[in-house]
Structures are given as structure tokens and as C-alpha cells.
Amino acid sequence: MSASTSRRDFLRGGLAFGAGLVVGFHWSRGHLAASTGAGLGPMVPSSHAIGDAFAPNAFVRIGSDDIVRVVSKHIEFGQGTYTGLATILAEELDADWTTIRVESSASDTARYANLAFGQMGTGGSTAIPNSWMQFRQAGATARALLVAAAADAWDVSASEISVSQGVVSHAASGRSARFGELADRAGQLEPPTDVAVKDPSEFTLIGTDTARRVDIPAKSDGTAIFTADIQLPGMTTALLARPPRFGATVASFDATDTRKVPGVVDVVEVPRGVAVVAESFWAAKKGRDALRVTWNERAAEWRGSDDIAREYRALAQHRGMKVARHGDPETAIDGATQVLEAEFEFPFLAHAPMEPLDAVAHLREDGADLWAGSQLQTLDQTVAAAAFGLPPEKVAVHTMLAGGSFGRRATPDGDVASEAASIAKALADQGKRNPVKVMWTREDDVRGGRYRPMYIHRLRAGLDASGGIVGWQHRIVGQSVQRGTPFEAFLVRNGIDNTSVEGAGNLAYAPKISGFDVDLVTTQTGIPVLWWRSVGHTHTAYTTEVFFDELARAAGRDPVEMRLAMLDEAHARHRAVLELAADKAGWGTDPPAGRARGVALHESFGSFIAQIAEVSLGDDGMPRVHKVVCAVDCGIAINPDNIRAQIEGGIGYGLGAALFDEVVIESGRVVTSNFHDYRSLRIHEMPAVEVHIVASGEAPTGIGEPGVPPIAPAVANAHAALTGTVVRRLPFSRSLQGA
Amino acid sequence: MQYELRVNGETHSVEAEPDTPLLWVLREELGLSGTKFGCGIAQCGACTVHLADRPVRSCVLPVEYVGEKEIRTIEGLEGPVADAVRDAWVETQVAQCGYCQSGQVMSAIALLEQIPTPSDDDIDRAMNGNICRCATYPRIRRAIHAAAEGVKS
Numbered sequence: 001m002s003a004s005t006s007r008r009d010f011l012r013g014g015l016a017f018g019a020g021l022v023v024g025f026h027w028s029r030g031h032l033a034a035s036t037g038a039g040l041g042p043m044v045p046s047s048h049a050i051g052d053a054f055a056p057n058a059f060v061r062i063g064s065d066d067i068v069r070v071v072s073k074h075i076e077f078g079q080g081t082y083t084g085l086a087t088i089l090a091e092e093l094d095a096d097w098t099t100i101r102v103e104s105s106a107s108d109t110a111r112y113a114n115l116a117f118g119q120m121g122t123g124g125s126t127a128i129p130n131s132w133m134q135f136r137q138a139g140a141t142a143r144a145l146l147v148a149a150a151a152d153a154w155d156v157s158a159s160e161i162s163v164s165q166g167v168v169s170h171a172a173s174g175r176s177a178r179f180g181e182l183a184d185r186a187g188q189l190e191p192p193t194d195v196a197v198k199d200p201s202e203f204t205l206i207g208t209d210t211a212r213r214v215d216i217p218a219k220s221d222g223t224a225i226f227t228a229d230i231q232l233p234g235m236t237t238a239l240l241a242r243p244p245r246f247g248a249t250v251a252s253f254d255a256t257d258t259r260k261v262p263g264v265v266d267v268v269e270v271p272r273g274v275a276v277v278a279e280s281f282w283a284a285k286k287g288r289d290a291l292r293v294t295w296n297e298r299a300a301e302w303r304g305s306d307d308i309a310r311e312y313r314a315l316a317q318h319r320g321m322k323v324a325r326h327g328d329p330e331t332a333i334d335g336a337t338q339v340l341e342a343e344f345e346f347p348f349l350a351h352a353p354m355e356p357l358d359a360v361a362h363l364r365e366d367g368a369d370l371w372a373g374s375q376l377q378t379l380d381q382t383v384a385a386a387a388f389g390l391p392p393e394k395v396a397v398h399t400m401l402a403g404g405s406f407g408r409r410a411t412p413d414g415d416v417a418s419e420a421a422s423i424a425k426a427l428a429d430q431g432k433r434n435p436v437k438v439m440w441t442r443e444d445d446v447r448g449g450r451y452r453p454m455y456i457h458r459l460r461a462g463l464d465a466s467g468g469i470v471g472w473q474h475r476i477v478g479q480s481v482q483r484g485t486p487f488e489a490f491l492v493r494n495g496i497d498n499t500s501v502e503g504a505g506n507l508a509y510a511p512k513i514s515g516f517d518v519d520l521v522t523t524q525t526g527i528p529v530l531w532w533r534s535v536g537h538t539h540t541a542y543t544t545e546v547f548f549d550e551l552a553r554a555a556g557r558d559p560v561e562m563r564l565a566m567l568d569e570a571h572a573r574h575r576a577v578l579e580l581a582a583d584k585a586g587w588g589t590d591p592p593a594g595r596a597r598g599v600a601l602h603e604s605f606g607s608f609i610a611q612i613a614e615v616s617l618g619d620d621g622m623p624r625v626h627k628v629v630c631a632v633d634c635g636i637a638i639n640p641d642n643i644r645a646q647i648e649g650g651i652g653y654g655l656g657a658a659l660f661d662e663v664v665i666e667s668g669r670v671v672t673s674n675f676h677d678y679r680s681l682r683i684h685e686m687p688a689v690e691v692h693i694v695a696s697g698e699a700p701t702g703i704g705e706p707g708v709p710p711i712a713p714a715v716a717n718a719h720a721a722l723t724g725t726v727v728r729r730l731p732f733s734r735s736l737q738g739a
Numbered sequence: 740m741q742y743e744l745r746v747n748g749e750t751h752s753v754e755a756e757p758d759t760p761l762l763w764v765l766r767e768e769l770g771l772s773g774t775k776f777g778c779g780i781a782q783c784g785a786c787t788v789h790l791a792d793r794p795v796r797s798c799v800l801p802v803e804y805v806g807e808k809e810i811r812t813i814e815g816l817e818g819p820v821a822d823a824v825r826d827a828w829v830e831t832q833v834a835q836c837g838y839c840q841s842g843q844v845m846s847a848i849a850l851l852e853q854i855p856t857p858s859d860d861d862i863d864r865a866m867n868g869n870i871c872r873c874a875t876y877p878r879i880r881r882a883i884h885a886a887a888e889g890v891k892s
Contacts, residue, residue, distance in 0.1 A: 219834035222812070
């Protein structure tokens with residue numbers, strides 16, 4: 001079972017949680033594409049003249065003005081999905097790329113579900129894979145109708161008609177028409193149910209850099225509209241006082257001083273805390289600072305991160321649940337020439353997207369609106385509806401452009417949607433039905449939980465006399481990101497949450513190791529956790545690839561040669577990216593003086609990536625990463641330049657976290673608070689990145705996450721080659737600087 | 740308190756508490772939402788605007804200290820350097836989530852107005868106060884070099 005399959009299964013399982021609550025809601029045709037036009041502003045209906053549009057399916061609208069509007073069912077939060085989906089559809093439509101516009105879909109689960117989840121949502125690098133055939137067929141269907149309309153108009157055979165760059169032509173008669181000229185007539189025809197899509201050899205747009213990102217112009221001149229930017233008549237701003245320890249609840253509060261702050265209009269208690277509602281952010285912030293809340297902390301989590309780590313280290317001494325096993329690793333290791341053991345420790349990590357969490361809720365007399373960077377729209381709709389006291393079909397979720405997420409905007413409890421809706425409801429109960437915007441400060445974000453869980457890994461392996469790995473034991477200790485959520489029943493199978501072990505249980509080298517065992521100790525704490533860009537791979541890639549290099553050094557073997565030797569024929573795509581990266585990085589030649597190279601290879605979300613980092617040692621004792629050469633196989637490369645961008649970004653995101661980041665908790669209180677103590681990689685720390693894409697005819701797989709896992713182990717391996725020191729406790733700063 | 744602010748070449752009269760950071764006056768009073776909130780402690784640069792042609796973090800600048808100095812935001816950019824930077828940002832396909840990019844663009848313009856042909860070290864010094872969680876840094880660097888060329892040509 002592949003890691004991504006399991007995660008999709010889990011999310012599909014989530015449908016059962018929401019299904020009974022979300023069916024039966026359909027927008028009128030006029031509203032279908034007239035949802036929030038992200039980038040156009042929330043109040044601008046994005047589809048003018050929709051009645052005239054040719055709308056053969058849920059995903060494409062063509063107006064008499066030749067503009068082709070592609071409806072995205074996935075949020076755009078930086079990963080390039082708007083452009084990717086439009087590229088797929090425009091390819092099959094043979095549209096002129098300059099006429100393409102993209103808008104966000106309405107919250108309509110029946111039409112816009114992620115086919116991998118069974119409900120609306122974006123995650124697990126599934127946006128392109130699940131939409132691949134759907135958007136191809138949507139484009140091909142629209143094209144077939146335009147061709148049929150032209151054949152009808154010109155009284156010629158459809159088979160003699162060609163389409164290119166938004167123009168339909170009949171060569172024999174010399175007739176041609178633009179899409180817009182055929183839109184009305186095409187709109188009268190019944191869509192065919194079975195249309196052929198192109199053979200990939202016929203692609204003219206996919207695989208080129210013609211399809212530039214549709215969202216970049218507005219993001220380069222300040223006109224892109226995010227949730228934070230929404231301004232509605234009468235709108236107030238709310239900041240929420242949340243518990244200082246996870247699991248605490250409000251006992252009582254004194255808002256006397258808060259109400260004296262000019263601009264504060266209300267203080268209301270809601271399930272997640274006490275909300276200070278004001279005419280401006282600053283008034284809400286000062287009002288919240290002045291608020292005195294007494295918390296009931298009896299049921300709260302009082303342990304600190306060091307306490308939890310100590311407990312995990314003790315738990316790591318005892319066998320957990322079986323994840324994967326073949327052969328007899330115990331006997332194999334007992335008979336080995338050399339035996340190596342290592343323990344690794346990973347901290348809690350915050351996602352810290354640039355735009356802190358926010359949402360706008362408006363509870364009207366006849367329904368409600370929620371504007372948010374919603375990553376799980378069906379779930380957020382369900383959660384908000386419950387808080388509003390409405391049936392879900394009365395809640396319209398407007399998916400906004402979001403300033404990053406990295407997993408943070410996909411929460412099983414719909415946290416910010418719940419907050420916004422519950423505050424709007426509390427105000428409406430007082431007769432105030434104006435819209436309210438909930439904003440999180442950076443401190444709220446870093447201290448607000450939903451972290452990448454802390455993990456401890458123990459590995460033990462044996463080498464035979466020829467330097468081959470004969471036995472491998474790998475124990476993982478940590479929280480499940482979904483235990484205790486509504487998804488647990490669907491996610492956790494035989495006691496195993498696959499997102500805790502993905503990349504370890506299905507280790508690529510395992511078929512060549514005679515005795516192999518992976519087990520999992522799933523822990524429980526009061527610290528709320530969540531998937532973080534690349535999820536389980538964030539820690540499994542590190543431990544497996546760093547430990548592999550330790551074995552290579554012990555065996556006196558070259559790390560690339562040994563990896564290739566340990567990959568069987570079934571892992572040809574692993575081998576290909578590793579060989580390509582090694583070739584392009586000049587593996588085997590001497591690096592510049594004072595530098596060493598390190599390699600890591602990892603598959604995640606169906607994509608295969610090898611990275612080779614070139615590293616020196618800085619004056620501060622920390623690795624300085626100069627250059628990363630990356631080879632990637634993500635199937636058919638839809639937007640090559642966006643693949644390069646996502647790899648660059650994944651490397652920067654993963655490197656910053658590995659070098660610097662740790663959410664420190666003391667006696668249950670999160671000490672870390674903002675970018676001064678939760679460091680982000682900065683421009684002078686960013687390596688040069690060289691991306692090589694493997695040509696492939698395989699179906700496209702994700703690219704938003706797979707660039708992240710290999711960077712930390714590649715740097716650790718280079719650092720170990722340079723210094724002899726293996727960093728087994730992340731972040732590097734904690735191991736190398738004691739910080 | 741009533742303040743007269745010079746923003747993007749126009750004078751605006753705004754009512755605000757003296758300690759209100761300029762960021763929130765720009766965003767909420769003047770509707771200039773291109774300037775973003777990221778940290779509130781001058782660590783991330785998402786709120787960067789120009790005050791008398793110098794880049795400042797508007798999230799920590801109380802409105803009472805602005806005085807008569809000219810404020811320039813992403814919405815008020817004009818001139819050959821601004822045009823070159825915006826063109827280079829699109830041409831280089833810099834943005835991912837895009838939330839930090841107003842601040843990046845403001846810092847880049849301030850740099851190019853000071854140093855028309857910056858070195859990589861100049862770029863590091865001028866830009867390392869602007870965080871991009873998407874890590875678009877390699878493209879920011881390329882776009883600044885491209886913009887420098889663009890202004891000259």
C-alpha cells in the first residue's frame with residue numbers, strides 16, 4: 001500500500017463523517033461560476049454575462065468575448081494548482097492560453113469533490129492527480145461541442161474540423177471561427193458522454209512553459225485579495241483569547257478594561273475562547289491584551305516538550321504495533337559483521353504560513369457566508385454550519401487565495417471556520433448580524449497548536465562482510481495526526497496511522513534486505529497535531545536516509561553506489577532520479593575546497609526525488625548549504641517551471657525547519673512565539689537550486705510536498721561527510737549550537 | 740486623534756489612536772490592503788512600505804511618529820524602477836502564495852533606488868529582513884538582477 005493511497009483512503013473515509021450533512025445543495029446555474037473570484041475581490045461577481053456562456057460542465061465557461069473561465073475546485077495557496085488545472089483543461093480544449101482565467105469553485109461537494117477524498121479539499125499533493133482525467137475530459141468535451149457547433153453551422157463533417165489556439169477551422173472551405181463566436185451555438189448542444197482525450201504525444205501546452213501562472217501578476221502588484229484583505233460594510237474584527245495550555249477552558253473572564261478600549265464593541269465567549277470584537281484590528285488587539293481570563297486548566301496538558309521527549313525515549317525501548325515485517329531481522333543482525341544503532345529525535349513544528357489564520361463570517365437572516373483560505377471546504381462548511389445553527393446547505397464557503405498553508409488550513413475541527421461562525425452566531429444572538437473577521441496574530445499561530453508531532457525513531461541494522469545490509473529494525477514513537485479526530489475510525493487501520501510511518505514501512509531498499517521490521521508506538525498527548533508539508537515523510541526520510549549513510553560509511557562504500565546496489569528492478573524510477581542527480585551534481589568528483597556533498601533519495605506522494613546538497617561549515621558551527629542539485633520524476637510534467645518552483649520552495653521550507661525550528665513547550669505553555677524564535681530561512685541562507693525533471697509518460701503526481709523530505713537528510717549527510725558528526729536531534733541548531 | 744498623512748502623493752485625514760501602527764491605518768482606514776500583516780514585530784517584512792523613500796516596517800511604526808513624511812505603498816508605485824521590478828517579478832515567475840510579495844517588491848525597489856546594480860551580497864543585505872515561507876528566494880534574487888538590467892535598457 002502506498003503512503004498516499006492510505007492517506008486518500010482516510011480522507012475518503014472522512015466523507016462518511018460529513019456525507020449526511022452536505023448533500024442536496026446545488027447552486028443555480030448563474031451562481032455556479034459566480035463564486036468568489038479570488039484575486040478579483042470577494043464582492044465582485046466574477047462571471048459576467050454568465051447566461052450567455054457556454055457551460056458544458058462544472059469546470060469550464062466560454063463567453064462570447066472568447067474568455068475561457070476555468071473553475072478550480074482546489075484552493076490556490078502557492079502551489080500553482082490554478083495554473084495546473086487550467087493547463088490540463090486548456091490543452092484538451094486547444095484554447096489560446098492568453099484567454100484563460102481561473103476562478104474558485106462554489107462550495108458544492110457534489111460537483112467539486114476531490115476525487116481522492118470524496119469531499120471538497122486539497123492536500124496530500126492530490127490536486128493534480130485526482131483532477132488529471134476529470135479536467136482533460138472537461139476540456140475535451142467542450143472542444144467536441146465547439147467542433148460540433150462549427151460542423152453544424154458550416155454544414156461540414158466534424159472530422160474535417162481542426163482546433164488550435166482558440167480557433168475552430170475547416171481547411172477545405174477556408175472557414176474559421178473563434179470560440180466566442182461558437183459559444184452560443186455550442187451551448188445548445190447536448191454534451192457527449194464519451195470523448196477521447198489526446199495522446200500525450202499530441203500535447204502542445206502541457207510540458208512547456210507557455211502556461212505562465214495565472215495568479216502571479218496580481219501577486220506582484222498588491223492587488224491579489226486574501227481573506228485578510230476582505231472589507232465588508234459594517235464588518236468588525238475579532239481576536240480570540242485562547243487557552244494558555246492546550247485543553248484548558250474558560251472559567252470566567254473580566255472584560256472591564258477591555259470595554260474601555262476605544263473601538264471595542266463586544267466581548268463574547270465562544271467554545272474556543274473569549275472573543276474581543278472591535279472596529280479595527282488594533283482595538284481588538286489592545287482589548288484582548290486588557291482582557292483577564294481565568295482558565296480551568298485541570299484537564300489541560302501540563303507537560304513540556306522535554307518531558308514528552310523523555311517519555312518517548314522510554315517508550316522507544318518497547319515494541320510497538322507491527323507496521324511491516326519480512327524475514328528474520330533479529331537473527332540476521334545477530335549474525336552480522338557490524339551492527340549499528342541510532343536514535344533520532346524530531347521536535348514539534350509549526351507551519352507558520354505567511355498569512356496567519358483568518359476567516360470572515362456573515363450570518364444573515366436566510367443563510368450564511370464564510371470566506372476563508374479553506375483547504376477542506378466540505379468539512380469547514382459542516383463545522384461552520386453547526387456553529388451558525390444552520391443546515392450546511394445554507395452556508396456558502398468562499399475559497400479565497402491563501403497566504404500559504406503547508407497543511408495548516410486543513411484541520412479536522414475546522415478551527416478558524418468554527419471560530420468565525422461561533423462569534424458571528426454569538427453576535428447575531430444579540431441582534432448584530434454584521435460580518436465579522438477573525439484574525440490570528442503570529443503569536444496565536446505559533447502558540448496555537450496543530451503542530452507536526454514530535455517523534456522519536458530508533459534504528460538498528462546489520463552489515464555483512466561485503467557491506468550489504470542484512471537486517472533492518474526501525475521503531476517510530478509519536479502521535480498520530482488523526483487519533484482523536486472524527487477520522488480516526490477510517491484512518492487508523494490495525495492500530496497503524498500510515499501517515500506516522502509512510503516512507504519507513506515501505507522503505508525502497510527493503511526488498512533487498514533479508515530481515516526487515518518496522519513498528520510503531522502511537523502516543524497520546526494534549527498537544528494538538530496536524531499534517532505538515534509532506535507529513536510522515538518529514539521524519540521518515542530523515543531517519544532512513546541518514547541512517548543509510550551511516551551504514552555506508554561503516555561499510556566503506558560510496559553512498560550513491562550503495563543505494564543503487566540496494567534498489568531492485570521494481571524501483572527503476574528511484575534509480576533513475578538518483579543516477580540523474582549524481583550525474584548532474586558531479587558526484588564522484590571533488591567538491592570545492594571546504595565543502596562536502598550529501599545525497600538523499602525519497603519517494604513521496606507518488607513522486608521520486610533525489611537531492612545532492614553541497615555544504616560547508618559556517619563560523620557559527622552550522623552547515624552552510626551552497627547548492628542543491630535535484631532530480632525529480634513526477635510523471636508527466638504539466639508545468640515544468642512550476643515544478644522547479646515547488647522544488648525550490650520545498651527545499652527552502654524543509655531546510656529552514658531542519659536548521660532552526662522547534663516549538664518549545666514548558667509546563668504546558670508554548671514558549672516559542674514569533675519569527676524571532678521560530679526562525680524562517682532567509683534569502684542569504686537559501687542555496688542555489690538546480691532542478692532536473694525526468695521525462696515521463698506516467699500520469700502526473702504531486703509536486704507541492706515531495707521536494708521537502710530529501711533536503712534535511714541530504715544536508716545532514718553532507719555535514720557528516722564534512723565533520724564526522726551525525727545530527728540525530730533536530731533542529732540542527734539544537735544539536736550543533738545547544739540552542 | 741486626527742492625523743494628516745501623505746500617502747502615495749495624496750494627503751489623507753485619518754482618525755486613529757496615536758499608538759496604532761501605520762500598517763493598520765493603511766489597511767483599514769485607507770483601504771490599501773496590498774501591505775500585509777505577517778508578524779507584528781518587524782521580523783518578516785510583509786508590511787514594508789517606503790517612508791521618505793526608505794523601507795520601513797509599518798507594523799511597528801506608530802502613526803503618531805509618521806509626521807509629514809511621504810509614505811509610499813505597493814499601490815502607489817510608479818516610475819522606471821517600479822515598472823522594472825514588477826515586470827521582472829512576473830517574468831521570473833517569483834510568487835507562490837504571494838502574501839509576502841508586496842513587501843519583497845517594496846524592499847527590492849528601495850534597494851535598486853539606492854544601488855542600481857546590486858551584487859548578490861547587496862541583495863542579501865537589503866532583502867534578508869523579508870521572509871518568504873514559500874522560499875521564493877532564488878527567483879527574488881534573479882528578478883532583482885533582471886530588474887536592474889531592465890532599468891538600464
